[in-house]
Amino acid sequence: MNRDVQHGSSTRLDQYVDRYAARTRGMTASEIRALFSVASRPEVVSLAGGMPNISGLPLDVVGDALGDLVQEQGTVAMQYGSGQGVPELREQICSVMALEGIEAHPDDVVVTVGSQQAVDLVTRIFCDPGDVVICEAPSYVGALGVFRAYECDIVHAEMDADGLVPEALRQAIMATKAAGKTIKFLYTIPNYHNPAGVSMSPERRPEILEICREADILVLEDNPYGLLGFDREPYRALRADESEGVIYLGSFSKTFAPGFRVGWALAPHAVREKLVLAQESATLCPPQFSQMAVSAYLSRHDWQGQIKQFREMYRERRDAMVEALSDLMPAACQWNVPDGGFYVWLTLPPGIDAKLMLPRAVTARVAYVPGTAFFADGFGSSSMRLSYCYPDPDRIREGVRRLAGVLEAEMELRETFGAVTDPTGGRGLPARSDYESPSTDLT
Amino acid sequence: MNRDVQHGSSTRLDQYVDRYAARTRGMTASEIRALFSVASRPEVVSLAGGMPNISGLPLDVVGDALGDLVQEQGTVAMQYGSGQGVPELREQICSVMALEGIEAHPDDVVVTVGSQQAVDLVTRIFCDPGDVVICEAPSYVGALGVFRAYECDIVHAEMDADGLVPEALRQAIMATKAAGKTIKFLYTIPNYHNPAGVSMSPERRPEILEICREADILVLEDNPYGLLGFDREPYRALRADESEGVIYLGSFSKTFAPGFRVGWALAPHAVREKLVLAQESATLCPPQFSQMAVSAYLSRHDWQGQIKQFREMYRERRDAMVEALSDLMPAACQWNVPDGGFYVWLTLPPGIDAKLMLPRAVTARVAYVPGTAFFADGFGSSSMRLSYCYPDPDRIREGVRRLAGVLEAEMELRETFGAVTDPTGGRGLPARSDYESPSTDLT
Numbered sequence: 001m002n003r004d005v006q007h008g009s010s011t012r013l014d015q016y017v018d019r020y021a022a023r024t025r026g027m028t029a030s031e032i033r034a035l036f037s038v039a040s041r042p043e044v045v046s047l048a049g050g051m052p053n054i055s056g057l058p059l060d061v062v063g064d065a066l067g068d069l070v071q072e073q074g075t076v077a078m079q080y081g082s083g084q085g086v087p088e089l090r091e092q093i094c095s096v097m098a099l100e101g102i103e104a105h106p107d108d109v110v111v112t113v114g115s116q117q118a119v120d121l122v123t124r125i126f127c128d129p130g131d132v133v134i135c136e137a138p139s140y141v142g143a144l145g146v147f148r149a150y151e152c153d154i155v156h157a158e159m160d161a162d163g164l165v166p167e168a169l170r171q172a173i174m175a176t177k178a179a180g181k182t183i184k185f186l187y188t189i190p191n192y193h194n195p196a197g198v199s200m201s202p203e204r205r206p207e208i209l210e211i212c213r214e215a216d217i218l219v220l221e222d223n224p225y226g227l228l229g230f231d232r233e234p235y236r237a238l239r240a241d242e243s244e245g246v247i248y249l250g251s252f253s254k255t256f257a258p259g260f261r262v263g264w265a266l267a268p269h270a271v272r273e274k275l276v277l278a279q280e281s282a283t284l285c286p287p288q289f290s291q292m293a294v295s296a297y298l299s300r301h302d303w304q305g306q307i308k309q310f311r312e313m314y315r316e317r318r319d320a321m322v323e324a325l326s327d328l329m330p331a332a333c334q335w336n337v338p339d340g341g342f343y344v345w346l347t348l349p350p351g352i353d354a355k356l357m358l359p360r361a362v363t364a365r366v367a368y369v370p371g372t373a374f375f376a377d378g379f380g381s382s383s384m385r386l387s388y389c390y391p392d393p394d395r396i397r398e399g400v401r402r403l404a405g406v407l408e409a410e411m412e413l414r415e416t417f418g419a420v421t422d423p424t425g426g427r428g429l430p431a432r433s434d435y436e437s438p439s440t441d442l443t
Numbered sequence: 444m445n446r447d448v449q450h451g452s453s454t455r456l457d458q459y460v461d462r463y464a465a466r467t468r469g470m471t472a473s474e475i476r477a478l479f480s481v482a483s484r485p486e487v488v489s490l491a492g493g494m495p496n497i498s499g500l501p502l503d504v505v506g507d508a509l510g511d512l513v514q515e516q517g518t519v520a521m522q523y524g525s526g527q528g529v530p531e532l533r534e535q536i537c538s539v540m541a542l543e544g545i546e547a548h549p550d551d552v553v554v555t556v557g558s559q560q561a562v563d564l565v566t567r568i569f570c571d572p573g574d575v576v577i578c579e580a581p582s583y584v585g586a587l588g589v590f591r592a593y594e595c596d597i598v599h600a601e602m603d604a605d606g607l608v609p610e611a612l613r614q615a616i617m618a619t620k621a622a623g624k625t626i627k628f629l630y631t632i633p634n635y636h637n638p639a640g641v642s643m644s645p646e647r648r649p650e651i652l653e654i655c656r657e658a659d660i661l662v663l664e665d666n667p668y669g670l671l672g673f674d675r676e677p678y679r680a681l682r683a684d685e686s687e688g689v690i691y692l693g694s695f696s697k698t699f700a701p702g703f704r705v706g707w708a709l710a711p712h713a714v715r716e717k718l719v720l721a722q723e724s725a726t727l728c729p730p731q732f733s734q735m736a737v738s739a740y741l742s743r744h745d746w747q748g749q750i751k752q753f754r755e756m757y758r759e760r761r762d763a764m765v766e767a768l769s770d771l772m773p774a775a776c777q778w779n780v781p782d783g784g785f786y787v788w789l790t791l792p793p794g795i796d797a798k799l800m801l802p803r804a805v806t807a808r809v810a811y812v813p814g815t816a817f818f819a820d821g822f823g824s825s826s827m828r829l830s831y832c833y834p835d836p837d838r839i840r841e842g843v844r845r846l847a848g849v850l851e852a853e854m855e856l857r858e859t860f861g862a863v864t865d866p867t868g869g870r871g872l873p874a875r876s877d878y879e880s881p882s883t884d885l886t
Contacts, residue, residue, distance in 0.1 A: 014713035015687070019627065019661070021571045027720045051523055062521075063513035070506035078505075078700035080494055113556055113704075113726045120725050124592075128464045142727060149567075149724045184462065218462070244458070257521035259731035261556075270457035277470045281592045282563050283556040284585060287730050288702035 022129070026148030039367035045399030047321075047386045048367040050194065050342055052254050056309055058301065065296040073292065081288035083280035084272075085111025085264070089295040093264050096298075097250065100226055101240030104266050110275045111286045115224055115251040115263030119143050121278045122185075122220055122247055122265060123150045132176050132183045134217075136164050138345070138374030138383075140194045143187055143222065147376075153181065154376035161336065163200030164188055166207045173215045185218040185247075191235050192225040192341025195374050195385035199235060199340065209242045224251040224263075227307050229340035230315040244268050252294050254342075255307050260290035314342065320393035321386065324400035330407060335386075342389035345371075347382055349411060354384040357410050366402035465572070469591030482810035488842030490764075490829040491810040493637065493785055495697050499752055501744065508739040516735065524731035526723035527715075528554025528707070532738040536707050539741075540693065543669055544683030547709050553718045554729045558667055558694040558706030562586050564721045565628075565663055565690055565708060566593045575619050575626045577660075579607050581788070581817030581826075583637045586630055586665065590819075596624065597819035604779065606643030607631055609650045616658045628661040628690075634678050635668040635784025638817050638828035642678060642783065652685045667694040667706075670750050672783035673758040687711050695737050697785075698750050703733035757785065763836035764829065767843035773850060778829075785832035788814075790825055792854060797827040800853050809845035 039046050069077050084090070090106035097104055112118040119142070127133065129151035135144065137156035147154050155176050158168035169186065176183050188208070190200040200208065212219050221238045229235070239248035251263040267275055279286065297303065321344055322337050329335075332349035348354060355370035369387075371380025386403075388396050482489050512520050527533070533549035540547055555561040562585070570576065572594035578587065580599035590597050598619050601611035612629070619626050631651070633643040643651065655662050664681045672678070682691035694706040710718055722729065740746065764787055765780050772778075775792035791797060798813035812830075814823025829846075831839050 016661075016711070016713055019569060020717065021567065021569055021574075023571075024568050024717055024720075027568070027717065027724060029716075029720060054518055054521055057517065057521065059513055059517040062517065063510045066513055067506045067510035070502055070509055074500065074502040074505065075497055076702075078497055078500065078702035080696075080701045113730070116727045117725060124464065125467050125470070126462060126464055128466075131464075142724075145724050149721070218459075253523075258523045259519075259521035260733075261726060261728070261730040268459070271459055273472070274463065274467055274470065277467075277472060278592070281470060281585075281588050282560060282725070283704060284559045285704070287556070287704040287733050289736070290704075290730055290733060293732070 023149055023151050026151055027145070038362055044362065044365045044367055045391055045395050045402065046367045047388070047391070047396070047399050047403070048369045049390055050387055051390045052258060052310075052342075053313065053390050054257050056313060057257060057306070061301050062297060065300050066293055069289075069292055069296050077289045077292045079288060081285045081291070083285045084276045085109065085286055086288065086291040086295060089262075089291045089298075090264075092295060092298045093250065093266075096227075096255075097237070097239075097248070097266065100223070100234045100237040102237050102248065102266070103240075108266055108269055108272050110265045110267065110272055110279060111291055112263045112265060112279065113283060113286050114253060114258065114261040115222065115249045115265075116142055116146075117261075117282070117286075118249045118263050118265040119146045119187075119220070119222065121275050121282065122249075122267075123147060123152065124278050124282075125271070125274045126184045126218070127152050130181070132181045134169065134172050134176070134183060134186045135376070136188060136193070136196070138195050138371060138380055139187065140189060140222065141369070141373045144374070144376055147187075152184070155183075156375065156377060156379070159193070159196055159198060161198055162204055163190060163193065163198050164204070164208060166204060166211060169208060169211050173211070173217070177215075183215070183217045185220045186212055187220045187222065188238075189222045189225075190238060191223055192228060192338060193343070194225070194341065195343050195369070195371075196345045197336050197338035197341060197343045198345075199229075202235065205236070205238055206241065209238060209245070213242070213245055219246045220249065221246050222249045224249075224254050225341040226250075227255050228311055228314060228342075230311055230318065231339050239266060247271060255310070256294060256297060256303065260294055261287065262290050262294045311340075314340075314389060317388040317391075317393055317396055318344075320396045321388040321400065324397040328400055328404040330404070330411060333407070342387050344386045344388065346384050346386055348384070348407065350382070351414055352407065352410055353381045355381060357406060360410065361403060361406045364402045364406045366399045366406070368403065466592055466594050469594055470588070481805055487805060487808045487810055488834055488838050488845065489810045490831070490834070490839070490842050490846070491812045492833055493830055494833045495701060495753075495785075496756065496833050497700050499756060500700060500749070504744050505740060508743050509736055512732075512735055512739050520732045520735040522731060524728045524734070526728045527719045528552065528729055529731065529734040529738060532705075532734045532741075533707075535738060535741045536693065536709075539670075539698075540680070540682075540691070540709065543666070543677045543680040545680050545691065545709070546683075551709055551712055551715050553708045553710065553715055553722060554734055555706045555708060555722065556726060556729050557696060557701070557704040558665065558692045558708075559585055559589075560704075560725070560729075561692045561706050561708040562589045562630075562663070562665065564718050564725065565692075565710075566590060566595065567721050567725075568714070568717045569627045569661070570595050573624070575624045577612065577615050577619070577626060577629045578819070579631060579636070579639070581638050581814060581823055582630065583632060583665065584812070584816045587817070587819055590630075595627070598626075599818060599820060599822070602636070602639055602641060604641055605647055606633060606636065606641050607647070607651060609647060609654060612651065612654050616654070616660070620658075626658070626660045628663045629655055630663045630665065631681075632665045632668075633681060634666055635671060635781060636786070637668070637784065638786050638812070638814075639788045640779050640781035640784060640786045641788075645678065648679070648681055649684065652681060652688070656685070656688055662689045663692065664689050665692045667692075667697050668784040669693075670698050671754055671757060671785075673754055673761065674782050682709060690714060698753070699737060699740060699746065703737055704730065705733050705737045754783075757783075757832060760831040760834075760836055760839055761787075763839045764831040764843065767840040771843050771847040773847070773854060776850070785830050787829045787831065789827050789829055791827070791850065793825070794857055795850065795853055796824050798824060800849065803853065804846060804849045807845045807849045809842045809849070811846065
C-alpha cells in the first residue's frame with residue numbers, strides 16, 4: 001500500500017482535484033513563485049523580499065531574556081494560554097499603539113499569529129463568498145490572497161502620492177453598490193504602503209473615515225510599518241479618530257522580529273468576541289511562548305531605541321536605492337521616494353512588461369516583484385516593487401545596476417523588434433514544487 | 444468620536460450583527476464556557492481541562508537550548524521562514540512518526556500552529572458549506588468547532604470499547620449518501636480518544652480503512668496522544684498502512700509542550716501543496732522560533748525518555764482516578780479504564796443530566812465537561828468527560844469525592860422530586876465576557 005511517488009514532480013495528476021472546496025480555486029500558487037526559489041540563491045540580489053533586516057537586534061539581551069523566561073516561568077510560557085492572548089502583552093500592545101494616538105483597552109486586543117492571521121480572521125468573520133472588499137490599487141499581495149481564499153470580490157481604488165484618493169474610494173463604493181454587491185470593508189495600509197511606498201496624508205484621513213462612515217462600511221487599517229518613518233513622528237492612526245468603524249491591525253514583525261509571529265487586531269468590543277472565537281477555532285490559542293518572549297523583550301529592552309536604529313538603517317538603504325535609481329535607471333522610469341517602510345514602486349517606460357522581463361532579470365542575478373502581483377485585476381504589468389529592507393547598501397546599488405542593465409537591453413530589444421515576447425511562452429521559468437524558499441518572497 | 448463602552452458588559456447590542464459572514468453562526472461561545480472562568484479558580488478541582496502536566500520538563504535543558512538558539516542562530520530563528528515549515532524539524536517529525544510505523548518523506552509534512560490549525564487547514568481546503576464530515580460519537584470538541592465554522596454537516600458514528608464500530612461507519616456513509624450529501628472525510632482519533640478514552644483495536648483498523656477506500660472518502664487521522672499509552676507499544680497508525688487515503692495529524696503539545704504551538708499534517712503530495720498554500724494565506728509561515736525551539740529540544744534531549752516519564756506520571760493519575768471512581772461513585776455510574784491519554788468517559792445513572800448538574804458541581808468546587816460538548820446533535824447529556832492529566836493524584840481523588848457528593852445529592856433530589864430542574868432556567872451561570880481563562884478548558 002505504500003505509494004510510489006516522485007517527490008518534486010509537479011506533472012503528477014492530483015487525484016483529489018474533484019474533492020477540494022470551491023475556495024481553493026482562489027488559493028493558487030503565484031506564477032512567479034517558481035522564480036523565487038531561484039531568486040533566493042545567494043548570487044542573486046533580491047529586491048523582491050519583504051524580510052526585515054534584524055541583524056541589529058541585541059542577541060545577548062534576547063537570549064538572556066528567553067533563558068530567564070524558561071527558568072522562571074517555563075511551565076506557564078510552554079503551556080496553553082488564552083485564545084485572546086497574554087494579558088500583559090495586550091497591555092504592552094496598547095502602549096505601542098498609543099504612539100499613534102490610539103487609546104485602547106487591552107480587552108479589545110486579540111493577539112494573532114502575525115498580522116497575516118489577523119487579516120485572515122477578520123475576513124473569516126465578515127466575508128461570505130461574493131462579498132466585496134475594497135483595496136487600494138496596488139495592495140498587499142498577502143491580503144489579496146486571503147480575500148481570494150474567502151471567495152471575496154476585490155474592487156480596487158486608486159492611490160496617488162497622498163495615498164488612497166477619496167474620490168476614487170467614493171466611486172468604487174458607488175459602482176459596487178450600484179451593481180448590487182455588498183461591501184464588507186475597506187482594506188487600507190495608510191502608512192509607508194506595501195507595495196506603493198506612499199502614505200495617506202493627514203489631511204485626507206478624516207475624509208476617508210467620513211466616506212466609510214457614510215457608506216456604512218468598516219475600515220480594516222493594516223499598519224505594520226507605522227513606526228518606521230524616516231523623517232517625522234508617527235502618523236496618527238485612523239483608529240485614533242474612529243473606534244467603532246475601524247479594525248486596526250498591528251505587528252511586531254517589522255519593529256522587533258517576525259519569527260515569533262506575533263501580531264494583533266484591535267477591534268470594537270463585539271467584533272473582538274467573534275475574533276476570539278475564530279482564533280480558538282483556528283489555533284486554540286496563539287503561541288504562548290512567542291507572546292511571553294515578545295513581552296519580555298518589550299519589558300527588558302529599550303525597544304523604542306531599537307526602532308530608532310532600525311529607522312536609521314532603513315533610511316540609509318532607502319537613500320542607497322533612490323540614489324542608485326537616479327544614477328542608473330533610464331530616464332523614462334518613474335519611482336517614488338518613500339519616507340518610511342521598505343518599498344519603492346517603480347514604473348517602467350511604456351511597452352515594457354515587468355513580469356515578462358523577470359526571467360531575464362533573474363538570469364542577470366537581480367529579483368523584484370512584478371506589479372501585477374499587487375492587483376486582483378491584471379493591472380500593474382508596467383510596474384514593479386523594489387524593496388530595500390534586506391540587502392545592504394552596496395548590494396542594493398549592485399542590484400539596481402543589474403536591473404538597469406536588463407531594462408536597457410529590454411528597451412533596445414523593443415526598439416529593434418517591436419513588442420517584447422516571452423521566450424517561455426508566458427510560463428516564466430519551468431514550474432518547480434520547491435517550497436523551501438521563504439514564503440515572504442511575495443510579501 | 445471615542446466610544447463609551449462598558450467593558451465586560453455582555454448585554455450591549457452588537458451593531459455589527461447584520462454584517463457577519465454566515466459561517467459565524469457556527470462560531471458560538473459554548474454555553475458552558477462562562478462556567479469555566481469560575482472553574483479556573485484555584486479552589487476548584489478541574490477535571491475539565493485538557494492541559495498536559497509539563498512540570499516534569501527539564502527547564503535547565505530547554506533554557507540552555509533556547510539561549511544557545513538565540514545566540515547562535517538568532518537571526519534565522521527570529522526571521523520569517525517557509526510556509527511549509529523548517530526542513531530539519533520536518534525530518535525529525537518523520538522520525539517521531541516512524542515510532543507508529545509510518546514511512547514518510549519530510550516533503551509531505553506541513554508544520555501547523557498546533558494540530559488544531561491542521562484540522563482548520565484540512566477543512567478549509569476540502570469542505571464547502573453543507574459537505575459532511577463523519578465523526579466518532581463522541582468526538583473532539585475543538586474539531587467539531589472547526590467543522591461548524593466551515594458550515595459542514597457533522598454525522599456521528601458510534602464507538603464501543605474497541606473504538607469506531609465498522610458497521611456504524613458503514614451505515615453512516617450509506618445514510619449520508621442516500622440523502623444525496625457529499626462526504627469529505629472521516630475524522631477519527633484512533634488512539635486514547637478524546638473524550639472517550641478508548642482506542643481503535645488493531646483488528647478493526649484495516650476494516651475501517653477498507654470501508655473508507657471503498658466509499659472513496661479520506662481519513663483524517665488525528666493523533667495527539669498516540670505515544671502516551673501506558674501498557675503497550677504505540678499502536679500502528681492508520682497512515683502506516685494507507686498513504687494516499689489518509690491525512691495524518693500530529694502534535695508536540697502532549698509529548699513536549701503546547702506553548703510553542705507546533706503540530707503538523709502529513710498528507711498525500713498533491714494535498715500537501717494545497718495545505719502549504721492555505722498555511723501561507725493563514726499565517727505566511729508557522730512561527731520559526733517555535734519550530735527551531737522544538738527541533739533543538741528533540742536534538743539535545745532524550746525526548747523519548749521524557750515521554751516515558753510523562754507516561755508513568757499519567758498512568759499514576761489514571762490509577763488515582765479510576766480507583767477513586769470505584770471507591771466513591773454511586774454504583775449506577777459507568778466508566779472506562781483508558782490505557783493511555785488523558786480522559787475517562789463517565790456515564791451517569793439514568794435521568795441525571797450532566798450539563799444541568801454542572802453549576803452545582805462548580806459550586807461544590809469540582810469541574811468537568813458535560814458530554815453534550817462532544818456531540819453535534821445534542822446527545823451525551825447523561826455523560827461527562829473527566830480528565831486526569833493536570834491535577835495531581837490527591838487532587839484527583841478530592842475532585843472525584845466532591846463529584847460523588849454532588850451526584851448523590853442530585854440522585855436524592857431526583858428520587859424526592861422527580862425530574863431535575865435547572866435553577867438558572869437553562870442558562871447555567873450568568874454569562875460573562877471573561878476570556879482570560881485558558882481556551883483549553885474545552886479541549
